[in-house]
Amino acid sequence: MENLGIDVKLLLAQMLNFILFFLLVKKYIAKPFLRFIDDEKKKEKERSDAADNLQRQTAALTEEEQAFKEKTAAEVKKRLDEAKKDGKQIRADMLIATQKEVEELKAKAHLQLEQERRKMEQTMKERMVDLSMALVTRSLKDVLADENIQKKVTDKILKNVAN
């Protein structure tokens, strides 16, 4: 060994040094470093999991939002359809009521016209009768102005009653 130029003592010392260095590095540097690495890996995994979770939640929320939007749109459409239907029904009802009212008004006006026509006819008839009677009375008075004729008429009336 000495012939090879290797100092056994030095080699042993260096080996010892190396072993000590190895043990020291292993104990005080490698372990914390590995722990740090593991921690980082763990944290990274947690972050990744959290990101995945967040992504899932975001997707779920998006889906939920979409479903809510669809549901809302369907509800709005349903309400609109109902409102349209109600509006049509109200319009139809109003139309029927208005038609009925118009018919009633027409019938009332017709009845009133008829009553007024009858009243007018009656008035005309009464006036005609009054006029006719006035003419007849006047004519009779003229014709029966003579007392003898009046007497004849009176006698005729009394004879008719007696018979």
Added chain:
Amino acid sequence: MSLINAFEMKIDLRIKEDLKKFLTEERTRSKSTVQIRSAHPLDQLDINLLYKAIPRLKGIAYRVIIDPSLIAGLIVQQGSQIIDLSLSGQLKNLRASIYEIDR
């Protein structure tokens, strides 16, 4: 107190009796006299015809009133009873009959 009693008038008995007596006398008097309204003066022939037409008037005193508005004929009134035999009465009846048509 009933409604009739509430509105019942209290009349003095003496006034009530006088009123009853007056009404009875008036009724008797008006029944014992016949009022004849005629368009022209009546002679005995007319009166006879009247008695023939209404025999129950015989023996009852009558009073003639001339009323030219009757045109012809006469109206006999005895008490509250009236017998219209005038031409104006006939015309009134005719007018009433025409009014009644188409009612």
